[in-house]
Amino acid sequence: MVHGPHAASDRALAGRVSRLVTMAHEAAPAVAGDDRLITRAREWWLIAPPALLLFAKAGATVGRLPDPIGSLTRGEAIVELTFAVLALVAALGLLARRRIGWLLALTIVGWDLALGIVLWWRGMPNYLTLALLVLTAALITSKDMRRLFARRDDAE
Numbered sequence: 001m002v003h004g005p006h007a008a009s010d011r012a013l014a015g016r017v018s019r020l021v022t023m024a025h026e027a028a029p030a031v032a033g034d035d036r037l038i039t040r041a042r043e044w045w046l047i048a049p050p051a052l053l054l055f056a057k058a059g060a061t062v063g064r065l066p067d068p069i070g071s072l073t074r075g076e077a078i079v080e081l082t083f084a085v086l087a088l089v090a091a092l093g094l095l096a097r098r099r100i101g102w103l104l105a106l107t108i109v110g111w112d113l114a115l116g117i118v119l120w121w122r123g124m125p126n127y128l129t130l131a132l133l134v135l136t137a138a139l140i141t142s143k144d145m146r147r148l149f150a151r152r153d154d155a156e
Contacts, residue, residue: 011128016052042144043097043148046139046142046144046145046148047094047095047097047145047148049135049136049139050091050094050105050109050136050139050140051091051094051095052091053132053136054087054088054090054091054094054105054108055087055088055091057084057087057108057112058084058085058087058088058091061080061081061083061084061087062081062084064080065077065080065081065084083108086104086108087108089101089104090104090105090108091105093105097148097149099149099151102140102145102148102149103149105140106140106141109133109136109137109140110137112129112133113130113133113134113137116129116130116133117130
């Protein structure tokens, strides 16, 4: 479990994401006729939770950067800032319904899941983060999401 000053905010974020996912499945109308069409409301409910998680990731990373105890080296801070910017670009790309945003989100979530598994293996698990990442991975790899971000020539 998460300990420390951010534990409560992590649990609150997990609750909000969980409610968003539940609402997405309940509120998204069934598509009549051609099931290749995705309504605008369903698009929003598919895109919003991963985008919110990516915005939160970018914000949390930037919040950690003014490191008062100096535990981050300059190189580590640059890497952290780079990943924060990439998460922000991915979130904005998802909201703009750009394929590059979806691909970047897939990459970020994949790397974060791999890191979470490595940390779990080393005895430093963060179950809340892993649960959020699994939910996000399930959403961004869903059939509707893949259809929404398919290449134009693949969609035909």
